[in-house]
Amino acid sequence: MLPSVVVNKKGEARIRRGHPWVFRSDVTRAEGATPGAVVRVVGPQGRPLGYAFFSSQSEIRLRIVERGETLPVGFLRDRLRQALAWRATAAAGASAYRVVHGEGDGLPSLIVDRYGDYLVLQTLSQGTERLKPEIVALLVELLQPKGILERNDPRVRSFEGLESKVGLLHGEVPEQVEVEEGGLRFEADLWRGQKTGLFLDQRENHLMAPAYARGRVLDGFSYNGGFALQVARVAEQVLAVDVSEDAVARIRRNAELNGLSNVTTSDANVFDLLRDLADRGEHFDSVILDPPAFAKSKDAVEKARRGYKEINLRALKLLSPGGCLITCSCSYHVHESDLEEILASAAADAGATVTVVEKRRQARDHPVVLGVPETYYLKCFVLRRLA
Numbered sequence: 226m227l228p229s230v231v232v233n234k235k236g237e238a239r240i241r242r243g244h245p246w247v248f249r250s251d252v253t254r255a256e257g258a259t260p261g262a263v264v265r266v267v268g269p270q271g272r273p274l275g276y277a278f279f280s281s282q283s284e285i286r287l288r289i290v291e292r293g294e295t296l297p298v299g300f301l302r303d304r305l306r307q308a309l310a311w312r313a314t315a316a317a318g319a320s321a322y323r324v325v326h327g328e329g330d331g332l333p334s335l336i337v338d339r340y341g342d343y344l345v346l347q348t349l350s351q352g353t354e355r356l357k358p359e360i361v362a363l364l365v366e367l368l369q370p371k372g373i374l375e376r377n378d379p380r381v382r383s384f385e386g387l388e389s390k391v392g393l394l395h396g397e398v399p400e401q402v403e404v405e406e407g408g409l410r411f412e413a414d415l416w417r418g419q420k421t422g423l424f425l426d427q428r429e430n431h432l433m434a435p436a437y438a439r440g441r442v443l444d445g446f447s448y449n450g451g452f453a454l455q456v457a458r459v460a461e462q463v464l465a466v467d468v469s470e471d472a473v474a475r476i477r478r479n480a481e482l483n484g485l486s487n488v489t490t491s492d493a494n495v496f497d498l499l500r501d502l503a504d505r506g507e508h509f510d511s512v513i514l515d516p517p518a519f520a521k522s523k524d525a526v527e528k529a530r531r532g533y534k535e536i537n538l539r540a541l542k543l544l545s546p547g548g549c550l551i552t553c554s555c556s557y558h559v560h561e562s563d564l565e566e567i568l569a570s571a572a573a574d575a576g577a578t579v580t581v582v583e584k585r586r587q588a589r590d591h592p593v594v595l596g597v598p599e600t601y602y603l604k605c606f607v608l609r610r611l612a
């Protein structure tokens with residue numbers, strides 16, 4: 226018999242609306258619930274609400290895993306199978322993609338990324354941390370990877386009282402893994418790279434970019450050249466910029482690996498570089514901006530808005546009429562409508578008439594849950610400067 230956790234009226238309403246999280250203040254009784262346990266959740270009048278991962282430390286006390294009256298014995302296997310089935314559609318043909326995206330796959334706080342024969346795992350709450358041995362065994366059974374690496378170094382683990390660690394869970398994982406994206410080869414460092422190695426959430430946007438890029442292209446915040454290399458196949462010249470020297474070295478290696486000789490790199494701060502380019506009277510036919518999250522928390526939103534406004538304003542000034550700006554934000558706290566407003570104000574200040582060509586988001590293997598805004602974090606606008 227699983228321990229029961231009681232939530233108040235507010236918690237009950239939230240669960241019944243379909244939200245998977247219940248906060249500490251809405252949990253009224255949790256006797257017998259140990260860290261990371263799967264618990265039965267009941268409302269203030271004893272109404273059964275489903276099953277959840279319990280956390281003894283996080284502000285997010287409960288993460289709902291099942292809304293039904295019973296928890297099927299093989300629920301973990303079923304969810305993993307469902308997640309895999311969706312990738313056959315959403316990531317068809319890709320060699321590197323997200324296999325499990327937490328709440329978006331009904332497996333809150335579990336991330337599994339695939340890089341060819343290797344998997345990278347993140348267990349970001351006490352619940353999935355506790356189930357790690359079962360999860361690893363199931364992944365081995367379902368996917369037969371050559372190796373599984375745990376990249377349990379995101380900061381959110383500290384909110385759960387979990388330590389930061391990176392290590393092997395199964396088989397072997399080499400220092401560098403080569404994957405293919407849209408016909409190009411990329412090296413990924415699963416042990417030390419950002420996220421789990423690559424920005425898989427931009428995969429579909431990388432593939433869309435060549436449709437709009439031409440002539441002379443600027444790719445700010447390039448990391449490993451995810452956008453830069455795709456557009457290099459159709460553009461004359463690409464300038465790929467990143468503030469990290471390691472990232473720039475990686476862009477060069479990846480360009481070489483693919484025989485792309487029209488990519489030049491610069492290890493510069495994009496804010497400074499955009500100013501210098503404008504001072505020199507330079508112009509680009511296409512610009513791509515994919516900065517890191519400027520707003521990591523609610524308090525940082527105002528400063529982040531100024532940052533987004535500044536880079537987009539400067540980019541629009543550099544953009545030749547007829548050219549496209551592909552501009553992204555992965556700050557959850559800056560919502561799509563906020564970003565649109567910021568972009569409109571940047572266009573007005575730049576004296577540019579701009580059309581919205583596309584509004585895109587994170588790749589479909591990073592599903593957004595309807596009614597759960599927290600799961601929609603990456604926005605990607607394609608804009609075209611008319612005049």
Ligand code: SAH
Pocket residue numbers: 423424427445446447448449450451452466467468469472493494495496515516517
């Ligand atoms: N566009 C990449 C992902 C970019 S992640 C892709 O699609 O794969 C953001 C990148 O911005 C990181 O590589 C980081 O090193 C870089 N960065 C952060 N601040 C920067 C700044 N002020 N100027 C230039 N690069 C910056």
